[in-house]
Amino acid sequence: xxxxxxxxxxxxxxxxxxxxxxxxxxxxxxxxxxxxxxxxxxxxxxxxxxxxxxxxxxxxxxxxxxxxxxxxxxxxxxxxxxxxxxxxxxxxxxxxxxxxxxxxxxxxxxxxxxxxxxxxxxxxxxxxxxxxxxxxxxxxxxxxxxxxxxxxxxxxxxxxxxxxxxxxxxxxx
Numbered sequence: 001x002x003x004x005x006x007x008x009x010x011x012x013x014x015x016x017x018x019x020x021x022x023x024x025x026x027x028x029x030x031x032x033x034x035x036x037x038x039x040x041x042x043x044x045x046x047x048x049x050x051x052x053x054x055x056x057x058x059x060x061x062x063x064x065x066x067x068x069x070x071x072x073x074x075x076x077x078x079x080x081x082x083x084x085x086x087x088x089x090x091x092x093x094x095x096x097x098x099x100x101x102x103x104x105x106x107x108x109x110x111x112x113x114x115x116x117x118x119x120x121x122x123x124x125x126x127x128x129x130x131x132x133x134x135x136x137x138x139x140x141x142x143x144x145x146x147x148x149x150x151x152x153x154x155x156x157x158x159x160x161x162x163x164x165x166x167x168x169x170x171x172x173x
Contacts, residue, residue: 003160004046007145011138012172016158019172020151026140029169035117035126035143037081042143042167043126048115049163052156053101055109062110064156066163071108075101079127087117087127099128107133110152114145114165131155131165 007013009029013022027040035043051067053075061068073092078085080097090098101108112131121127126143134146145165147155 001160001162003158003163004166005155005158005163006166006168006172007042008172009169010171013145013147013151013155014172015151015155020147021134021138022151023134023138023141023144023146024167025143027143029167032116037079037124037126038142039126040140040142042141042145043116043129044167044169045116046164046166047129049131049159049165050113050115053108053111053113055102058106058109062153062156064159065161066112066156066159071102071111073102077101077128081123081127086123087121089113105135106149107135107146109133110149110156112152112156112165 007022012019025040025042029044030041032043032045053069053071056070076090076092076094076098078088078090078098083096110133114129116129117125130144132146133149
């Protein structure tokens with residue numbers, strides 16, 4: 001069965017049966033074809049929730065059918081368009097530009113890896129578009145979708161093996 005959760009431009013996500021606040025890119029939403037590395041926009045489209053990283057030192061493995069991977073301090077994500085591992089999980093230390101997934105703050109305690117620009121990755125069309133934890137004030141992300149921890153855990157419990165996050169330019173009712 002296919003399950004779709006829609007994140008709307010007015011910063012609400014439809015989490016059946018509720019509508020919950022979410023954070024999107026600081027630059028708003030943009031057509032996926034116009035997405036560029038570093039533009040701070042969330043790409044409009046339907047993105048498969050492929051697997052979930054979680055910080056085992058901070059929380060238990062989530063209750064979900066989505067494949068789980070415990071994070072370690074050696075986990076990173078390449079965001080260097082000039083590198084062959086662009087928009088891929090990498091092991092640190094890593095010489096090219098990258099993002100560390102093991103962070104001091106809590107926003108990456110849960111990370112849903114979304115299938116944006118990954119089949120195959122096209123250099124410069126955006127990397128590291130994740131579903132992750134929101135800051136307390138729901139401030140904008142660098143292009144991701146972010147939820148409060150209890151809402152993200154509820155989404156993961158409701159997930160089916162084929163789950164998608166839809167980023168929409170429409171507003172939630």
